[in-house]
Amino acid sequence: MPKPVHLSRFNIAALSLGLAFLYLPILILVIYSFNDSRLVTVWGGWSLRWYREFFKDGAMIDAALMSLRVAVASASIATVLGTLAAVALSRGAGFRGRxxxxxxxxxxxxxxxxxxxLSLLLLFVALNAERGFWTVTIAHTTLTMCFVAVVVQSRLVALDKSLEEAAMDLGCDPLRAFVFVTLPLILPAVAAGWMLAFTLSLDDLVIASFTTGPGSATLPIRIYSEVRLGVKPEINAICTLVIGLITVLIVVASLASKLSSERGESAAPL
Incomplete structure (x- = not known):
């Protein structure tokens, strides 16, 4: 049984300062999203005014919906490709060019x-591809696929290969053995990879700004263009909603990853 760790006062103080440095600005942003004043630095009382303003802002709503569509599409494609890549790396250790x-x-x-x-922009220009929803989706898939592969591969390494071998000895081909034996065991890791890819896509600004086109701006791009003209209280409300969504996804992904780890350990050889 592991011994309990006793933190010194210095460690507690350093940890508190580190957490405050990371999360105090976010906490201030969330609090001021409920500010009734037009000035972001002057407190005018509690209000949901700027949340109502956000839901009346058609341009912001369109950008938010675009971000959600891109995030769902790119995360789904990245999950499929990343899972296949992880299987190739963990189960095909001897193939040429690994x-x-x-x-x-x-x-x-x-x-x-x-x-x-920039490289993706040059590629799309060379292909004469119209920049919009699909170019941003492809770009985000390129960015997030590796994260899915890392998450899934870490779970595949912990699994006992003899389970798949036993399934094939009982008459399954490799594809059926993967679908009916391996995939159920790594499914929480696949779900965690999807949520991580979704979060990264939803938050991306740099790559999207290179690959987007007219009429297909994502929410981070829209927020950045608004902030350059001055921070409006509505931006605080939008950011708070995004923080809430990402927090929920991170919690769910963490729980799924923990479940996958426990299932992987139970399936690992003793």
Whole structure:
């Protein structure tokens, strides 16, 4: 049984300062989203005024819906491709070009987003593709697929391969063994990967700004264009709604990842 960890006063103070540095600005933003005043720095009492203003703002609503559509589409495509890539890396250890494939798959993890966005823009221009919903979706799929692969591969490594081998000994081909044996065990990890991809897509600004076109601005782009002219209280309300949505998704993804880890440990060889 692990021994309890006793934190010193210095560690507690350092932890408190770190958490305050990270989350105090967010807390202030959330509080001021309920401010009745037109001035973002002057408190005028509690009110839902700016939330009502947001739901009356057609341009913001359109941008929010565009972001949701892009996030759902790109996360779904990235989950399928990332899961297949994770299976290839964890179950096909000896195939030729594995190192090159792994490096290309995980490159977006360390590649600056401005380079990724610029390279995709040049690609779409060379293909004479009209920039809009699908170009942003493809760009976000490129960005998020590697994150899904990391999450799913970490769960596949913990699983016992003998379970799949036993299924194939009983008459299943590799595809059926994966669908009926492996996939149910890694499903929480797949769901966690989808939620992570959805969150990253919903939050992206740099890559979307390179690959979007007229009439297809996402919510982060719209917020950035509004902020350049001055912060309006409505922006606080919008950001609070986004923070709430992402918080819910992170909590659900964490619970799904924990469940996947527990199931992976129970299926791992003793």
């Amino acid at each position: 190192m090159l494939f792994s490096g290309m798959l995980y490159a977006p993890l360390v590649m600056p987003e401005v380079i990724t966005g």
